[in-house]
Amino acid sequence: MHKYMTDYLDETCKAIRGRELRQTARGELADHMRERYGDLIQEGLEAEAAALETIKRMGEPELLGQRITKANRSLRKTLIALGSLALFILSFLFTILLSGEPIWYLDAASFVAVGGLSTAYGILCCGRNLSLRNFFKHVKTGALYAGGISTLIGFIAILQIMAVDLSHLGSAVATAIITLIYGLALSAAARIAESRLPAPEDGVVKGLLE
Numbered sequence: 001m002h003k004y005m006t007d008y009l010d011e012t013c014k015a016i017r018g019r020e021l022r023q024t025a026r027g028e029l030a031d032h033m034r035e036r037y038g039d040l041i042q043e044g045l046e047a048e049a050a051a052l053e054t055i056k057r058m059g060e061p062e063l064l065g066q067r068i069t070k071a072n073r074s075l076r077k078t079l080i081a082l083g084s085l086a087l088f089i090l091s092f093l094f095t096i097l098l099s100g101e102p103i104w105y106l107d108a109a110s111f112v113a114v115g116g117l118s119t120a121y122g123i124l125c126c127g128r129n130l131s132l133r134n135f136f137k138h139v140k141t142g143a144l145y146a147g148g149i150s151t152l153i154g155f156i157a158i159l160q161i162m163a164v165d166l167s168h169l170g171s172a173v174a175t176a177i178i179t180l181i182y183g184l185a186l187s188a189a190a191r192i193a194e195s196r197l198p199a200p201e202d203g204v205v206k207g208l209l210e
Contacts, residue, residue, distance in 0.1 A: 002051035005033050008061055015065025025068050028205045033058065068205055110150060110179040117146035118186055133194055140190035147183010151176050 009026055016022040033054050040050035058064060121142030122135045154176030161172050 011061035118142040136194040143186035
């Protein structure tokens with residue numbers, strides 16, 4: 001790689017926050033610059049002219065570094081927010097569950113069942129290819145399975161209750177319905193999280209370069 005391009009990468013990476021992000025971005029930027037540089041050489045430009053033109057097309061190094069940091073920081077903030085919200089909801093529902101006070105419109109047991117089954121499904125399906133994007137991809141499907149199966153079990157329980165004691169029918173119906181809602185909501189949340197994560201082939205700088 002031409003020295004001008006190496007210097008450009010150094011300046012760009014100084015503006016990128018986070019050691020891991022800086023290393024990943026540098027590799028992707030270097031590949032991108034080599035490709036542009038090679039194209040310009042094939043078009044007949046001299047080495048120095050091709051290097052300068054490549055740098056010109058990349059843009060201001062400090063600004064590019066800041067844009068890379070901002071784009072990936074937004075993703076981390078989104079994941080942190082989703083994780084914090086999920087932790088808060090789980091803590092609240094576990095408190096209700098342990099208190100022994102049934103609240104039919106929240107139904108902590110159903111939420112824990114759907115969430116637990118979906119998480120286990122996501123991890124098992126990922127296998128050795130465990131990544132956040134892959135995990136959310138499988139949780140998205142697992143939540144639908146968990147919600148649907150749990151709701152089916154709930155309606156079977158309703159049939160049993162109808163044959164014995166109708167006084168608990170209302171809460172049983174509510175539990176079956178809310179379980180399905182939990183499955184749909186968790187699947188939608190996983191879909192959003194998956195869409196926010198870059199695909200492996202996308203990298204951390206795609207969309208920021210012309």
